[in-house]
Amino acid sequence: MLRALFPALFCGTAVDAYELREFQGLATPVQFSAGKTIFSEGEQANIVFGLSQGFVRLYKLLIDGRRQVVAFKLPGDFLAMPRAELHKFSADAIGEVTLSQFSRNDLIELIESSPNLMRLLIDFVSRELDLAQDQLLLLGHGSAEEKVAMFLVGWRNRLARLSMFSEIVPLPMRRRDIADFLGLKLETVSRTFARLERNHAIRVVSKGVALTGLDQSLLVKERICEPHV
């Protein structure tokens, strides 16, 4: 069911079965291989992508090469706002990726044909905004350790909602991606992983971690900015 495919948009609300079928009819599947750029900031956004399988990083670049990763996207997420004319950030595939591709015009037409879908879109964007503002809190304050710990817990929780881990939390993205997400350098991320492991808060494995003692120790005393998409 499409509701399962795009929970980010059709989140917790009754959606008309007919509308769902319409929606599904507009999608064409498309693949990107590891590291490929799906779209770049500033480009015309004639196509809107929904993520079916795999992981995507969204980011903005400064001309001097510095990069801010704005979000990591999971299966079920949309990669951009349907109504935006231009892409406000770039998107890369992390590993092999399967997307559902929509014509922007068709999608807008469908959405605007239904007050129900428009409401859903408003709520969707509002959730994204709230997420971004929580990330502001994370970026603005906190030590490297707090940032990394908070990132790991948030990531674990998002994956949990998709039942995508078992003891070992997969980390498909590179250290550099995590660093650019948290406003740190990749060496700092690496060192922080090592320190957390020494303190038995996590166990680092190839392309993943086990969170052994994070939730109790550091994070309960903090506001947990847990993504709720």
Next chain:
Amino acid sequence: MLRALFPALFCGTAVDAYELREFQGLATPVQFSAGKTIFSEGEQANIVFGLSQGFVRLYKLLIDGRRQVVAFKLPGDFLAMPRAELHKFSADAIGEVTLSQFSRNDLIELIESSPNLMRLLIDFVSRELDLAQDQLLLLGHGSAEEKVAMFLVGWRNRLARLSMFSEIVPLPMRRRDIADFLGLKLETVSRTFARLERNHAIRVVSKGVALTGLDQSLLVKERICEPHV
């Protein structure tokens, strides 16, 4: 005209005169004095506020007292998302403030009665999201000097759009507010102001600055995250 009162929502689009009058009819004016809290994070958002006069800071708190200022709001801005049930951040008056107060239910009803208004709301939230993501870039990277300079230029430009300055850019917020907005300590903000003044980039006056050489020097080489609301 209301279009002038709430440009953030009715931005650059033709709005039906009838809808505008409806909208205006729902508003009741209300005042808050300097420093007063308008609403707090987590509260039920039965009332939605539009800002008519004065300045407001929106912020999130950690339980240990750390604070992230999420945005400074200017006349014409909405302080929250109409459809959100709970407030996702707190809001304080900076100086004396005049607000237009709407019943959330009435406002939602009005907006959802008109596809046109719903479209406007979607675009409004999308702009806010884009702003937040640009601020992520600012918070994540950049020295104290870049952050402060970028903040000043962005603030100047927003005020310029409202014709609210003349040579001297007013800074109604406290140093602490700027610090919490930029993820710095207030001492660092103060020192950075002093350094920029020594370099003749700005001139600091009571509750304001003159930007004498900022745009040319530092900022052109960067992507300018200029708020465009």
Next chain:
DNA sequence: CGAAACTTTGATCTCTGTCAAGATTAGTGG
């Protein structure tokens, strides 16, 4: 006028960034 709040400035310390060298992993072609 005087107290409280805010801002500036100074001295010191610490965490993270920077530079650099190994270690590990992934990818490629023979």
Next chain:
DNA sequence: CCACTAATCTTGACAGAGATCAAAGTTTCG
């Protein structure tokens, strides 16, 4: 399948920007 190269990750040494602690100067407001 192995060997070799490139990319990524870890670890170390060092330096510097910003945090912290502290005090003096300024503005605000009763």
